Amino acid sequence: MNDLELDIRPILRNGGEPFGAIMGAVDQLARGQRLRLYATFRPEPLFQVMANRGFASDASRLEDGDWMVVFTPAAAPIDMVESRAEAPETWADPAYYLDCSELVPPEPMTRILGRLDTMAEGEVLFALLGREPVFLYPELQARGHAFVGDHDETGTAYRLMIRAGRKA
CATH class of the missing domain: 3.30.110.40 (TusA-like domain)
Structure with a gap:
């Protein structure tokens, strides 16, 4: 199964709030599917939000200084x-x-x-x-x-x- 990719860098660069787009993407995930998120900064507050929804996170800095975070669902979702x-x-x-x-x-x-x-x-x-x-x-x-x-x-x-x- 392919990761669902979401690039919120344009939203952030335009001064927007990407939380709704992120949660919308999470709601679209198929069971077991990962979310690959691209951001202009390491989105620390999002890690706990996603952990509460049953996702582990793995963040890595890209060559251009931006960040990619892969959110992987736990074996059993938190309902x-x-x-x-x-x-x-x-x-x-x-x-x-x-x-x-x-x-x-x-x-x-x-x-x-x-x-x-x-x-x-x-x-x-x-x-x-x-x-x-x-x-x-x-x-x-x-x-x-x-x-x-x-x-x-x-x-x-x-x-x-x-x-x-x-x-x-």
């Missing part, structure tokens, strides 16, 4: 993300529902964190998103919230339940 999710099936029913599926980043993160700021410890929020909120996870962890999430059956929406942690 569900959990953090401090002690028996989520024992959590209370969600007290709040947010449909962020039509919003563009960073609006979903802003709305979710804003709602969590108003919630009591132990209350549960259910959010429906258009994509996996990989940049939200570190914020949730830093604020002491527990969460569990996965893609719906169709793979077109991401479901996230968050149990509010103790206020600082």
